[in-house]
Amino acid sequence: MKTYLDCIPCFFKQALEAARIAGADDFSQKKIIDEIARAVVDFPLSSSPPEMGKVVYGVVKRETQNYDPYKEIKEKSNNLALSFLPELKQKIEKSGDRLLTALKLSILGNIIDYGVKSNVNVEKEMEKIIKLDFNLDNREEKDVFDYQIFKDALRQTESILYLADNAGEVVFDRLLIEEFSRLNKEIIYVVRDKPVINDALIEDAETCGIDKYAHIISSGVDTPGTILNLCSEKFLKIFQKSELIISKGQGNFEALSSEEAPIFFLFKVKCPIVAQHIGCKLGEMILKAQQIPAEQIGVGSL
């Protein structure tokens, strides 16, 4: 997804929020704003928003010398989500369609995102999720919920590349990965290489027990989205060979929505610009198959 002009005010908002979480005083905050302002002038709008995210969070890190300001937030989110794991598992046990429920839960977990909104109340969000009756929700009939296409693609592959988004959300990914594991799929779980916002790192994946069901690797980036031309060669080789890629979160959608690959995007729409880009409502739960001609990617099921 290209960067829209309307993303620009939001870059400044995100910079301010990150600067404050990193402990910057007013003077440093203004310095950060000024650096972003200078960068905006040279930023090509053909780039995706996470590429500007790299600049924004890079400036905050450099100016505050705080290289992991969301560390505590990430730990809390992981622990809180883990404390709800038995209840979340029960929801899958009790549901009519285990895979569908696990998919929905994985998307709902995407609410634990500090990039768009710095004041997520994870506990409250968890309680809301626990109260939902997934059997009453006919999500698969909605516009951007390609469940049937996903099931067909899943049937035809042995392995899945799973691009993670946020800490805490990893617990919800685990539920879906456990379902894939029951279906004897091999899973590679991909996290960021270095801290950026509350995005998941290898330590978060391990804390949330992903290592029991998947092989964990890093994409090589510290950007709030998997920007392919910044990824490690090791990751790119795996990416290019993958038959089914799950891309979690809005940042990964923004970074990958123009890439020709067998991707399914799973995320909550948290920004009006993305909603407009997709043609859906703000807050919508998205399961979106990458729409590119099948002959180009060699996967018949898409």
Next chain:
Amino acid sequence: MKTYLDCIPCFFKQALEAARIAGADDFSQKKIIDEIARAVVDFPLSSSPPEMGKVVYGVVKRETQNYDPYKEIKEKSNNLALSFLPELKQKIEKSGDRLLTALKLSILGNIIDYGVKSNVNVEKEMEKIIKLDFNLDNREEKDVFDYQIFKDALRQTESILYLADNAGEVVFDRLLIEEFSRLNKEIIYVVRDKPVINDALIEDAETCGIDKYAHIISSGVDTPGTILNLCSEKFLKIFQKSELIISKGQGNFEALSSEEAPIFFLFKVKCPIVAQHIGCKLGEMILKAQQIPAEQIGVGSL
């Protein structure tokens, strides 16, 4: 009021909205954004937000060569508000306290502001206002509604300097000015000198019939707030001599809240930063006496 760091993302948002209303294409919009970005670096936060507003709307005018992009919006707002004038007058006739109701209506009219939100539905807002029962609203008991102080100040003065804000809203000002006129006060009604957003000009004041009750002058500025050091000498002389000044709108509040003068600020709080600055809720109706020591301004009633 100084400019808060949180105002900066909003400057970019306002620039984009104004650029679009002025008919700028994507390329011009990016040029405008870039100019604002360069200006932000040099902008001292000790200045008030309307001073940056001067830059923002100046850049939009220069780049689009559209010197009155809100002209049509202003005309529509005036005409629509005028069409409700008989009903609004009836509300005052039927009310227990004519002055209080006229004050409240004048504040409610401040919703017709395209600076903060570009998609005001004036008709819908008018209908909401018409439906309100003013006799049921004990506004004067609220925190930032200095009605008693205002009545005392009004009693002790013969003349009022009334700083207008937006077109359309002028009709609501007229209701209050008619009440002042019934109390035999002399009124000077002050508008902007040149177009900025949908702020009222002399032609708007005349269209809305202010000239029947008040002397209309311009402040000399084309900024979205009465910034004293940019005002004409003629206006400043009148301002300095005034015993009671009514300042309508958030922009005028931002520009004048640190000035030592017998001002009453009347506005709807439309921005979370202003709400935080005052210590009130977003959307609140404000009647706020300038809080400066009486001996400094020589007006006992304050």
